[in-house]
Amino acid sequence: MELEVIAGSLPEILCDSIIIHVSEGAMIPGGTTGAVDKALSGHISEIIRDMPECGKYGETTVIHTFGAIGAKHVILLGLGKQSELTLDKARALIAVGMRAARKLRAKTVVTTVPDTGVAEDCQTAQAVVEGAIMGLYRFKHYKTGKEDSPAIEKLVIAIQDGTKIDEYNEAMRLGKIIAESVNYARDLVNHPAQYMTPAKMAWHAAEIAQKYGLELSVLDKEDMEKQGMGALLAVAQGSVAAPKLIALKYAGAPAKPEVIAYVGKGITFDSGGISLKPSQNMDEMKGDMAGGGAVLGAMLAIAQIKPKINILAVVPCTENMPSGTAYRPGDIITSMSGKTIEVLNTDAEGRLILADAITYAQKLGATKLIDIATLTGACVVGLGSFYSGVITNNREWLAAVTTAAWQTGEKMWELPNDEAYLEQIKSSIADLKNSGGRPGGAITAGLFIGQFAGETPWVHVDIAGTSDTDKNKGYNLKGGTGAGVRTLIQLAANLGRL
Known part of the structure; x- marks a missing residue:
């Protein structure tokens, strides 16, 4: 899977799916989520208000954008309580979000780095890449039929500070090496x-x-x-x-x-x-x-x-x-x-x-x-x-x-x-x-x-x-x-x- 980091406005990025993080109990979207919400005429705010369970840990909610923004779909990914979010939970959550995107037959997925409060953003970016690649693992060496869902071809991490692109690229490179090595070991076992x-x-x-x-x-x-x-x-x-x-x-x-x-x-x-x-x-x-x-x-x-x-x-x-x-x-x-x-x-x-x-x-x-x-x-x-x-x-x-x-x-x-x-x-x-x-x-x-x-x-x-x-x-x-x-x-x- 190809990796890229870009600095830009999330609603304007052309892709198949955007994974948006929603914390449990947060009624008003902020930051990059708020920007997407505004571009969708407050639709995310309505969903959070009407379906507060969408912020629970591991919950996914799909919104079809119908051309309102650059992405075809928005996937709301529940983080659970913000105070309980760890680096490993972020790693596990992106795996859930990426599998949801694969079910939507997405080829290009964009996401942001969640605030864990315990790690630098670049460390979290590495964990996100690890979780994405490990979470999309499929052992298909002996399958003769076609996969129900095609593979995701590209993951993009959107950031606000363009001066840190090189740091993010290195973190993502390490994350890819580590995750692919885990998947290599999984293949040997399977x-x-x-x-x-x-x-x-x-x-x-x-x-x-x-x-x-x-x-x-x-x-x-x-x-x-x-x-x-x-x-x-x-x-x-x-x-x-x-x-x-x-x-x-x-x-x-x-x-x-x-x-x-x-x-x-x-x-x-x-x-x-x-x-x-x-x-x-x-x-x-x-x-x-x-x-x-x-x-x-x-x-x-x-x-x-x-x-x-x-x-x-x-x-x-x-x-x-x-x-x-x-x-x-x-x-x-x-x-x-x-x-x-x-x-x-x-x-x-x-x-x-x-x-x-x-x-x-x-x-x-x-x-x-x-x-x-x-x-x-x-x-x-x-x-x-x-x-x-x-x-x-x-x-x-x-x-x-x-x-x-x-x-x-x-x-x-x-x-x-x-x-x-x-x-x-x-x-x-x-x-x-x-x-x-x-x-x-x-x-x-x-x-x-x-x-x-x-x-x-x-x-x-x-x-x-x-x-x-x-x-x-x-x-x-x-x-x-x-x-x-x-x-x-x-x-x-x-x-x-x-």
């Missing part, structure tokens, strides 16, 4: 497992590396054997699809010793293995690589934004399948770190592949670690679908991650790192066991991974509840959400400024 194999994940990583000049290495099974990646190989041995481990490096500050590792779980299909999952909803397990998808999506944006920081992306990819060669409950496996692991449940596989990936990231020079994974159903039970769970061994590093999450509107909640929980993952016949049972399952799973981080600052992010959604809401559409992508991008940008 593709079926027959397409999104470990080899295909590696292919996508190679495509990013080639286009943006990143350093890439991909380990195959023989390479993993040489590295002693017994945990990753154990999970992979039940599948006919060969495992891959992706290492993608962005060197934004080659003179600096610090290397931030983004480690994403890449289970391209999770049947549970010998500890087979129930058949109901097993189709959703094509998305068990959402952590790996988030890391690749973030790297796509980072390569374009170019922060002055070194980022190492490590994505271990494999299927978890039952077969005559699959690993079994009761097996003892030796990880790359040398730690031995008793397997109690083959469906607790994500922590195993992440254990070797984290060890490998440290071998490649990682000085700080963040892993992101659809790790546990226990996290979904505890936090639902609105918050990702986080756990850490370093308060300062956690603060950096959660600050980035807050800046982007992605919600995270800290889980306790208490040594008492470690008793649940101690084994009587190996160093660790891969399941601590149901009590505190999200915590013990995270702490299992933490045993391989050692003293390196580490944050674990469990996106099991936030990586997909079953309905359209705001800028998230049914299917993969791209959870974590914006946080990882923002984290790199923040660190690059230090």
Whole structure:
């Protein structure tokens, strides 16, 4: 979608649809809304008076202008109470407004930047672009028929101060890069497992590396054997699809010793293995690589934004399948770190592949670690679908991650790192066991991974509840959400400024 910022009178701009913001309880339109209202002979004022609910959060009301102004339609978009408007709500609202415009078959849409009261107008403009592009996302790779509504071709943001056009253009450019990277991660998650194999994940990583000049290495099974990646190989041995481990490096500050590792779980299909999952909803397990998808999506944006920081992306990819060669409950496996692991449940596989990936990231020079994974159903039970769970061994590093999450509107909640929980993952016949049972399952799973981080600052992010959604809401559409992508991008940008 093409983006443009212009300084001009809103009623005079030629377009298909104008999205106008209406606050709940505001009876007299002001500012740019007032100008459009005047051009429409007070029609907006009449609607607000007769239908005050049009200002409620997320409400849309369509006005056909019949040539009275440059736009064919005016879409009144309810902001809710002005005092409660946040940057993320503005991001979600424009997604609703843009989908309403698409239903009207609009090709060109004009809007303004709402006053959030908590951010500069250029920041809000970036959020508006993010919300618009993410909110219009459609996964149509396997659709054979025509879309009911054509794609919107152009979004114009109208401003009053023409001296700030360059600032707005830069903010909108960043917003487009970020949103398209989120949508890229969504595509990876939404593709079926027959397409999104470990080899295909590696292919996508190679495509990013080639286009943006990143350093890439991909380990195959023989390479993993040489590295002693017994945990990753154990999970992979039940599948006919060969495992891959992706290492993608962005060197934004080659003179600096610090290397931030983004480690994403890449289970391209999770049947549970010998500890087979129930058949109901097993189709959703094509998305068990959402952590790996988030890391690749973030790297796509980072390569374009170019922060002055070194980022190492490590994505271990494999299927978890039952077969005559699959690993079994009761097996003892030796990880790359040398730690031995008793397997109690083959469906607790994500922590195993992440254990070797984290060890490998440290071998490649990682000085700080963040892993992101659809790790546990226990996290979904505890936090639902609105918050990702986080756990850490370093308060300062956690603060950096959660600050980035807050800046982007992605919600995270800290889980306790208490040594008492470690008793649940101690084994009587190996160093660790891969399941601590149901009590505190999200915590013990995270702490299992933490045993391989050692003293390196580490944050674990469990996106099991936030990586997909079953309905359209705001800028998230049914299917993969791209959870974590914006946080990882923002984290790199923040660190690059230090």
